[in-house]
Amino acid sequence: MSKDIILTNGRVYDPMHGIEGEVKDICISDGKIVEKVNGSAKKIDLKGKLVMAGGVDMHSHIVGSKVGVGRAICPEDHRKDPVPKTKDTRGGVGYTMPNSYVIGYRYSSMGYTTVIEPALPALKALGSWEEMEDLPNLNSGLLPMFCNSMITFDYVKEGDQSGLAAFIAWTLQKVGGLGVKMVNPGGTYAWAHGVDLRDHEGEIPGWGITPKDVTRSVCKAVEALKLPHMMHFHPNNLGRVGNVETTIAQLDMIKDIKGHGGRDHICHLTHMSFETLSSVEGGDLDWGSIESGGYKFAQYMNKNKHFTADMGQITFGPATTMTGDGPFEFYLYQLTGGKWVSLAVDVELPGGAGIVPYTYSPKAAGNSVQWAIPLEFALSVDDVWRCIISTDHPNAGPFTKYPLVFSWLMSKKQRDIWMEDMHKFAHERTILPTIEREWSLQDVVISTRASPAKILGIEKTKGHLGVGADADVSVYDVDTTKVDFAKNPDKIIKVFSESFLTFLGGKQVSKKGKVKGVPNEGVLTIHPEINESLWARINKELEQKMNNWYSHSFHNYPVPDVYRKHLEKKTVIDSTSVPA
């Protein structure tokens, strides 16, 4: 057991407990935050330093088949960013798709301690578990996709909500998922039939149901199972000019679904950069008529309480787009003419996931407006708790650019500097230049710690510094009483690019950028227990469906314990109220 630690004199930001800049001691024992430790504890004086919970990134593509294929086909992405091994760390490479070790180390050195992979093709889960064995210095988790699976469609078509819920519960148990992801429901599948289905009310070929039916059914099933994380939603019609309207329509269509236990939010909407593009009045929905929908969407959010959202902030420079939305990637490939990957995944994602390397330029009309969208949105929402900072790594930019995103949110001066040479559309087609609001430090802490932990349903142990929380702590070298971040955007970037100290489960894993490699801290999973008769039914039905539709056996679908047991931090939930 490691020695107890007491962090003294640090200035603490812990929004889950209403603490904003109080000088306060934090006691750590046996990997947890505790009330107090005895006199023999190791004392670390943090006078003049900033203390907060370890960062929680709820949407970052860090493991799995598409990350692997992306890495493999882009050696040029890593080549200029070598990371030599040290006494305490493995060697590797960086940039938009670092190898697994460097992903963990770089998050550690920025003060992040929990990162969730938001798009798992469930039948390839074994590969992701193998990969997480080599994902050091982090807590992680996986969100399996249920959006383009024939099994989902079959239950939706039959109107069998219990069957659908049981299928979700079975999959989460068998592959070790944390929640439910939806990506372009029905649209990716339709593309396997050669159909470009972007309308949520259009018919999914061969099934007589619509994306709307699928989205609503899955959303209801998530609530019926009482899953802690609500439906994680990448809607239809991503990345198209004017899609703020379709995104709003798709949120409207699930508005009536009641959250379990009276919770307000039933949906987490992903990456604003790609979901809320508007168009100028009378425009043709082409890229020439692009306009920011960020403000409009913020107004919608302020009026409607049933969802949360993350930014997917474009950071400019190299990125690699990768998503379970294959048809969107094909569309993007037609724009770039460069490399294009499509990955079919049997009956779970027939149309395929896609990968297209992309470089965002501030000189490009579309990119500059897309950059402004999530900022305009984040700076116009009433409730920062519902707005999460992300870059949808590596889609809009690598996670290492988070400090830059903080600086845009916290400093009007920084936005003005960046907009100086930007394409004129950033000025003409957005209201960002007129927005004076600047996020406070506490807002950033909410958006990168407290809120993502709450949205993921892991707030008991993550995202805060209260007694009982995991001792995931980040310390930054800045005296917040002596610095005006808004006037010093460079300081924001400097401070948050490298933590002074990062603790993961009570272990010190980084000091001033010098990382100590430790094994993966644990994979968070949800284990919904359904009633026995439903369990028996779903096993029978899935055996039949999988043996019909898959190319491998139902019995070889689950991820074996030998790959999970030592990593898994399982939360069992009672979902027996779902009727058989």
Added chain:
Amino acid sequence: MAEGTHENVVCTFCGCLCDDLKLEVKDNKITDNENGCAISKAKFLHHAEDRLEGPSIRSNGTSTKVSLKDAVTRAVDLIANSKRLLVYGLSSTENDAHREAYKIAEEAGGVVDNTSSVCHGPTILGAQESGEVVAALAEVRHRSDLVIYWGSNPQFAHPRHMNLHTKAAGEWIKDPKTERKIWVVDIRKTISAGVADKYIQIEPGTDLEVISAMRALARGKILDIDKVGGQSVKDLKELVEAMKAAKYGVLFFGLGLTQSKGRHRNIDAAIRLVQDLNHHTKWSMMPMRGHYNVAGANKTSTWQTGYPYAVDYSRGYPRYQPGEFTAVDMLARGEADVLLNIAADPAAHFPRDALKHMGNIPIINLDPKQNMTSLLAEVNIPTAIAGIECDGAATRMDGLPLYLKKVVEPPEDFLPDRDILKMIYEGLRRVKK
């Protein structure tokens, strides 16, 4: 292990990883392999034959049996004193063994390469140029109405590929005999061509020209020649029109495309052709991976080093350079001074220049069985066979990971590759301290 019947066992021979084997085990021997192809039956029923007899060290041409500990100590000694270690193989063992191999390469500042550098390495290079539209096997069965095997002879090398995936009925192809066409493109009439709907014979070494011409035709260009690669442009145009008219086409390709003249340029062209066809209809492609876990070797190498093969750690971080850090080139240049070979038989397959150098350097060989490399090796360490005598994970040709089962006990003291490699790694760490 449990006597009796083991079902849903994954076959660890080729990249198909068929997972429907039904094995009978009696007295720790496999007595029956139901569902397996002839090769699978041979592998499983004869797994106990031709084994290496125990750890051994060769000196002055004589091989002497030693303890595992002594063999590992010698291996560590050789690696610790090497200036340019080459770690090679990996595609016929399971993924956890790969991890230890990369650790050894990193610790020793050596090079690690897998067998894809002599099979589908060009496929990866092609994808690095253009991307890839990757198919999945269940998709092929459910949807494909046109299947092409190019430079691949599945009936011989992947005996159940056609029966299970391209000649079987699926959700939307109820009668594959009438609703799906299979073409074979090759330089000679293979047994697969014999069971296909159409055989298209091209002249050796003309794949790139033929594919490029097809791509031009698919784009509506007019060619001012009559023949390409032995095929008339008129016939090629008909082929292309049929490909555009298909609802869901899949191109399977083998070493006839990756290792013939043009190599990665062939693949690049094929990828671009398939990408172009997606402007008209659905097309995807899949390499016919040979060794059962060569796809896994690419995958593990990629997440752990950043690169799929040909990785050098001499600078303390991974560098990638096919042609330089690939095993054949490392050996042919006389650069490697120790070879750690894991679950492969380079002595049987490498070209003469590489082989010659293998005769000059110490080889540490991990394999369950005797082979050409074991005859050359200074240190031989026998291992348990993954998927028969120990468990593990492997990756199918379309990227699907599968769990390999242990069905019988290995011979006494035969450990999995991963355990032996771990011992070598730990020994190396101790020596280097």
